[in-house]
Amino acid sequence: MSILRTLLRHAFQSRYFSIAEFKRAQNKADKGRDEKQKDGKKQSPKMKTFKIYRFDPEGNNKKPKMQSYTVDINDCRPMVLDALMKIKMEQDSTLAFRKSCREGICGSCGVNIDGINRLACLHKIRPRGTTKIYPLPHMYVIKDLIVDMNKFLAQHNRIKPYPIPKELCVKSEGDQQFLQSIKDREKMDGLVECILCACCSTSCPEYWWHGHTKPPNDFLGPAALLNAYRWIVDTRDGATHERLSELRNYYNVYRCHQINNCTSVCPKRLEPGRAISQLRLYLSKFKKKPKPDMVGKAPSDPYKACPKDECE
Numbered sequence: 056m057s058i059l060r061t062l063l064r065h066a067f068q069s070r071y072f073s074i075a076e077f078k079r080a081q082n083k084a085d086k087g088r089d090e091k092q093k094d095g096k097k098q099s100p101k102m103k104t105f106k107i108y109r110f111d112p113e114g115n116n117k118k119p120k121m122q123s124y125t126v127d128i129n130d131c132r133p134m135v136l137d138a139l140m141k142i143k144m145e146q147d148s149t150l151a152f153r154k155s156c157r158e159g160i161c162g163s164c165g166v167n168i169d170g171i172n173r174l175a176c177l178h179k180i181r182p183r184g185t186t187k188i189y190p191l192p193h194m195y196v197i198k199d200l201i202v203d204m205n206k207f208l209a210q211h212n213r214i215k216p217y218p219i220p221k222e223l224c225v226k227s228e229g230d231q232q233f234l235q236s237i238k239d240r241e242k243m244d245g246l247v248e249c250i251l252c253a254c255c256s257t258s259c260p261e262y263w264w265h266g267h268t269k270p271p272n273d274f275l276g277p278a279a280l281l282n283a284y285r286w287i288v289d290t291r292d293g294a295t296h297e298r299l300s301e302l303r304n305y306y307n308v309y310r311c312h313q314i315n316n317c318t319s320v321c322p323k324r325l326e327p328g329r330a331i332s333q334l335r336l337y338l339s340k341f342k343k344k345p346k347p348d349m350v351g352k353a354p355s356d357p358y359k360a361c362p363k364d365e366c367e
Contacts, residue, residue: 100127103180105138107150108189110196119196121187122147128180135186136164136175139200152200159322162252165191166200172254172320191257193266206267207253210275214283214298221293233291246285246330248323251278255317255327261310272306277317277327280308284330287337299341308334 102125110119124142131141136154143150155161157176164175167189180186194202220233256262256276265274275283283302286292302308308331317327 098129101129101182102126103128103138103182104185105142106185106187107139107142107200109150109199111149111198128182131180133179134176135166135168135173135178135180135188138180138186139175139188150200151198160250162250162254162322165252165254165257167192172258174252174254174322177322191253193263194253194257204253207256207276207278208251210266210270210273210279211251211282213270214275214279214286214302215294216282216286218286218289218292219294219297220291235289235291239290242288242290243285245325246281246288248325249278249281249285250323252322253278254320254322255281255325258316258320259311260314260316261312265306265310268306271304274310275307277311277331280311280334281325281327281330284334284337287334296341299338302334302338308338 105124106121109122126138153163155163159177190200190202256278262276311331315328
């Protein structure tokens with residue numbers, strides 16, 4: 056890149072450049088690269104302390120504890136997940152945590168780092184101080200940093216996170232495409248990017264209090280409600296009224312107090328709080344029982360009230 060910048064600067068200044076100038080720029084770049092490599096070899100170890108939550112229900116000591124590990128961050132890649140992998144490979148093979156893509160796509164490495172829910176693969180190691188790593192809060196811990204996601208995934212499954220085609224349009228499976236305009240697709244921006252890492256739901260105080268009660272009187276949480284709104288605004292889906300009727304329970308949606316912890320910790324920078332507020336507005340403008348011949352029809356604009364000819 057430095058060679059390219061030098062050549063572009065000469066090109067703008069003199070409209071041309073010679074071979075000698077090109078070689079000079081190349082030698083300068085090579086010299087800078089060699090100096091960086093030499094500096095890297097001379098780097099002294101820089102030790103960093105990580106305190107990690109440990110809990111093994113099958114071990115001798117069943118009480119959780121915090122265990123300290125020291126890592127040379129000059130000999131480690133920059134992310135917290137890299138440090139966890141280095142600890143597991145070189146110091147303690149019994150350390151348990153989830154990981155998969157290492158690129159912020161799968162959402163499996165969600166943990167609590169220094170009091171904030173984050174993806175370990177996207178959070179850089181702080182060069183100073185001690186980093187404390189806990190499992191996601193208010194979740195049942197299976198072992199160390201691994202939590203039980205069954206309740207979270209069951210709540211997500213209750214919103215029916217799949218397209219339900221319009222009954223009046225479906226003839227037979229595979230015979231018809233469900234097309235969507237660019238404008239309608241733009242309504243789902245900021246919704247379809249959710250990776251179900253549970254960082255938002257486990258940072259929500261209301262989910263701590265009422266997210267683990269018995270269904271159907273449990274708060275579904277920001278992640279499930281964000282995905283519910285995603286399918287409601289999808290113009291290709293034909294079960295809008297059915298989805299809304301299932302979300303009318305006060306405990307499922309209306310326990311949200313708009314604290315917006317979910318928005319502040321989302322690794323994909325989504326806005327579950329805004330989606331929940333729009334979902335409330337959407338629920339308030341729809342009647343409970345649609346006309347029988349209109350069941351399965353999606354409204355043209357999700358931000359407007361249901362037209363009079365579509366609802367009783």
